Amino acid sequence: MRLLASTDFALRILLRLVAAPDRRLDTPGLALATGVPRNHVHKIVQSLAAAGYVRTTRGSGGGVTLLRSPAQIPIGAIVRHFEAEQALVECDRADGGACPLMPDCALRGILRRARGVFLAALDTTSLADCAPAVSIGNRNIPTLPSPRTRRKSAGASR
């Protein structure tokens, strides 16, 4: 089983924001720090902003900031947000899929219940539980060039 790349990327971006809560990062900075391609950073930040997890500020000194404390963002909520449309298997698709064994097969219900258990487990943990090492004192954060240097070398920020 695997999560979507967008879920992986969103968790990385959020965890990087947790690691440096007092430092605004723009799209190029987040891409550099998380290994997420820049065009994906932009789309995922927009989705997180629409859901009320982050705020983006334009202009000099702008960037992305968390709108909630890390302890108030369950991992399960982020996974649900990005995986809402994702089918576990063919018969779990929103259009019912094309498995010839349906509807006389109970597999879909069994898999959905197991997914519910997976998400419930993730609901008991938050971003604060994920990044204990980096959220205290900003230890071990990958070194980034300053925003001014980065903007000069990488062009306009988001």
Next chain:
Amino acid sequence: MRLLASTDFALRILLRLVAAPDRRLDTPGLALATGVPRNHVHKIVQSLAAAGYVRTTRGSGGGVTLLRSPAQIPIGAIVRHFEAEQALVECDRADGGACPLMPDCALRGILRRARGVFLAALDTTSLADCAPAVSIGNRNIPTLPSPRTRRKSAGASR
């Protein structure tokens, strides 16, 4: 979150075998009944045979048969068998992945624990729980041409 296509296909093939325990199905027959592409059926049946879930018999009247009762095949075991190498996210890869937030991030452990809970939930159910409608009296099984007719029209069976 999603399961691999091979896991989906393996479950369909096994459930089709549960539905017709007294009728041997060959590769073309299983492909027709499950919607799984024929080359995938062949590979998946080989994997299931190597793991001791099914037996294949060649020649006239040959085909694939279950080697255990459906109640003795947990869904979790099949999912584990086909998803053993599958990483949930980048940092869960066997080679450690390339996420710059590692190793100072606890997300991997949190996701792995949730996956364990997901699989444990599937361990409590078996193939027998998935196909109650079709395993009793072979009701609602998609109509297939007889093996003889099928071999004539579809060429050699495996």
